[in-house]
Amino acid sequence: MKVVYKPGNAYEEINCYDFREYDQGIVLHNEEGYNIGYVPHEILSHIEPHPEEKVVFGSEETLEVRGSGEESGADEESDSDDEDDE
Template sequence: MKVVYKPGNAYEEINCFDFREYEHGIVLHNEEGYNIGYVPHEILSHIEPHEGEKLAFEDGQPPEPYGDDDEDDEDDDE
């Protein structure tokens, strides 16, 4: 996968095999499981799968992330 982040004025990319998310950022791993980098959440842009790493979902769309309910948005205006 490719991790895209923006430490300054330009975007940077790191190719990795896997990552683990922690409270303040993500740690990137190579195929052997060694740490190859760290990206804080503040500068993380997005993570892209390489060709062949993409998953096919039964209904064509990935599931909604947990905790992104729009049901209680009406109460936010009060």
């Protein structure tokens, strides 16, 4: 992913594999898990996924999977409500 921040008048970018968020900012990690940078929340602009990391929401596949999971979950919830009423 690409972390974009603005330490002064210009935007800067750091490529990282992962990050961990803390109260004061985010710590960036490479693929081996080593810390490669720190960006305070005050200067953090945004985090962009690389093209191969993007997740498409609302695609047909996502909706099909989501729809089938919700139907079975709704049945389970209604069954548990019936048990509570008895």
